[in-house]
Amino acid sequence: MTVQELVDRLGLDPVALPHPEYEVTSGYVGDMPSWVMGNATEGCAWVTILNNRNIAAVAVLIEMACVIVTEGAGVSEEVAQVAMEQEVNLLCTEKSSFDTVARMAEFL
Amino acid sequence: MSELVKLHYDVDGNDFAAAGEASMKIKKELRNLGFPQDIIRRIAIAVYEGEINMVIHADGGTADVSVGLDEIDITLADKGPGIPDVEKAMQKGWSTASEEVRSAGFGAGMGLPNMKKNTDEMEIETEVGVGTTIHMKVYVA
Numbered sequence: 001m002t003v004q005e006l007v008d009r010l011g012l013d014p015v016a017l018p019h020p021e022y023e024v025t026s027g028y029v030g031d032m033p034s035w036v037m038g039n040a041t042e043g044c045a046w047v048t049i050l051n052n053r054n055i056a057a058v059a060v061l062i063e064m065a066c067v068i069v070t071e072g073a074g075v076s077e078e079v080a081q082v083a084m085e086q087e088v089n090l091l092c093t094e095k096s097s098f099d100t101v102a103r104m105a106e107f108l
Numbered sequence: 109m110s111e112l113v114k115l116h117y118d119v120d121g122n123d124f125a126a127a128g129e130a131s132m133k134i135k136k137e138l139r140n141l142g143f144p145q146d147i148i149r150r151i152a153i154a155v156y157e158g159e160i161n162m163v164i165h166a167d168g169g170t171a172d173v174s175v176g177l178d179e180i181d182i183t184l185a186d187k188g189p190g191i192p193d194v195e196k197a198m199q200k201g202w203s204t205a206s207e208e209v210r211s212a213g214f215g216a217g218m219g220l221p222n223m224k225k226n227t228d229e230m231e232i233e234t235e236v237g238v239g240t241t242i243h244m245k246v247y248v249a
């Protein structure tokens with residue numbers, strides 16, 4: 001499934017979507033960068049409530065398909081800007097991490 | 109060992125939310141040099157964790173990478189507070205991170221274990237009140 005398809009099916013708000021064609025091959029949930037760095041896999045959709053600009057670095061380094069900021073945590077203008085610059089697909093939703101993952105599990 | 113490329117980066121200690129710039133640049137360089145994805149990923153993780161540690165625990169530092177034919181050497185150096193008990197610091201879950209840093213998601217005590225796991229050699233030189241230098245090697249041959 002592509003990131004664009006994920007956006008459409010889950011009704012995510014695309015804050016930055018430079019690569020809608022990226023393939024989502026797995027998922028990871030976590031709100032501590034060191035856990036994510038140690039366990040997330042390349043091509044994953046990362047579901048988190050973290051919303052500072054560090055999420056862009058993590059996404060770049062792991063080569064994630066996208067980051068989904070849940071629970072209405074949202075991101076600032078600055079973080080959206082960094083995501084564009086670093087070519088990170090950054091999506092937001094009001095839904096909880098649980099609901100987001102539950103929906104994703106239907107497709108992944 | 110003959111060196112092909114040397115990279116040097118200063119890591120700013122002021123903004124932990126912005127940390128990761130040196131690791132992202134190093135990752136791009138290694139990709140341009142054509143290293144396998146797995147090697148790049150391991151180095152990216154190790155440098156990122158070291159970079160973050162220098163920002164949140166040591167007020168910044170420097171990252172040096174020297175790319176050789178059969179190994180990549182990484183040196184992270186800071187003039188921070190040093191690590192009083194390295195054995196403890198290496199344990200998963202051990203952290204002295206402040207409340208502020210924890211509210212940004214850091215402080216799981218997983219950084220140093222991640223660095224160890226993703227490199228072939230890792231050595232910590234540290235002295236309380238003087239600073240910390242971490243040497244890591246990843247074999248590429």
Ligand SMILES: Nc1ncnc2c1ncn2[C@@H]1O[C@H](COP(=O)(O)OP(=O)(O)OP(=O)(O)O)[C@@H](O)[C@H]1O
Pocket residue numbers: 034035157161162165166186188189190191197198202203204205213214215216217218219220221240
């Ligand atoms: N460069 C450093 N200077 C001083 N102390 C350090 C440095 N790096 C690590 N430490 C000490 O070692 C502890 C463990 O580091 P580690 O990276 O494993 O965990 P953490 O940084 O606390 O949390 P996490 O990396 O999971 O966000 C730190 O809490 C800190 O006390």
Ligand SMILES: [Mg+2]
Pocket residue numbers: 034157160161215218219220
């Ligand atoms: Mg750390």
